[in-house]
Amino acid sequence: MIARLSGILAETTADHAxxxxxxxxxxxxxxSRTLAAIGAVGGNVMLFTEMQVREDAITLFGFGSASERDWFRLLTGVQGVGGRVALAILSVLDPNELTRAIAGGxxxxxARAQGVxxxxxxxxxxxxxxxxxxxTLTPGKALNAAPASSAQSDALSALANLGFRPAEAAAAVGAAIDELGDGASLDALVRLALRKASKTAAR
Structure with missing residues (x-):
């Protein structure tokens, strides 16, 4: 299995590099989101990868972040979602947006994605x-995605320990991050996420 590749970008098209x-x-x-972020031909690029092997083809898929690859794996585990459809979804929604869309149903x-x-x-x-x-919720910028801050991870754990389902916790913490910014303290993040999760649960 090829987990990632680093090299020189030789070519890009609408659907591959x-x-x-x-x-x-x-x-x-x-x-298309990853292809738009990898830069100009001739530059050095590192992509996370996933390889699909079938009787008639071996296809290599590339991602600008580990979270995008994680979502690709989840999406292709759903019946009716092949590699191209998964990429179409990831072209219109970054991992954070997709997490919130799924969590909120x-x-x-x-369905904004082509073919869905x-x-x-x-x-x-x-x-x-x-x-x-x-x-894990991470900054959505492809190729330069950094790990989620410890405050974000701790906030997710705090809500989970209080009995909120993982999907509810992820949606609430994500909304709190959007409002407070990435540099928010754990205390502020948990307080706001808790209010948001409680409002959702009360509906």
Missing amino acids: VLDVNGVGYLIQAS DKAMI GPKLAQRIAMELKDKVGGL
Whole structure:
């Protein structure tokens, strides 16, 4: 399994890039979001990768962050979602937006992706709702994505310990981060996330 590749960007198109790694060109399918962020041809690039092996093809998919790759794996685990559909979803929603859409059951947001109809969007939202808590909220900028701050991780743990489901905790902490900013203290983050999660639970 190829987990990541580092090399020189040799070519980009609307749906893939070619990465030259020590003289070997790897054709890598990627979301339009990642392709837009990797920079100009000739630059050095590192991509997280996932390889799919089928009887008739071996396809390499590339991602600007580990969280994007995690979401690709979750999405392709849903019946009816292949690699190209998963990339289409990740082209219109970054990992944080997708986490919040799934946590909030926002099927319309998921259906914005090309090739995703209302029924498939509903299936994705239902099947992945209880899995989003296992994904850490991270800054969405591809290729330069940093790990979530310890305050964010601790806030997620705090809400989980108070009995909130992972999906509820992820949505509430994400909303609190949006309001307070990435540099918020743990105390402020937990207080605001708690209010947001309690309002959601009370509906």
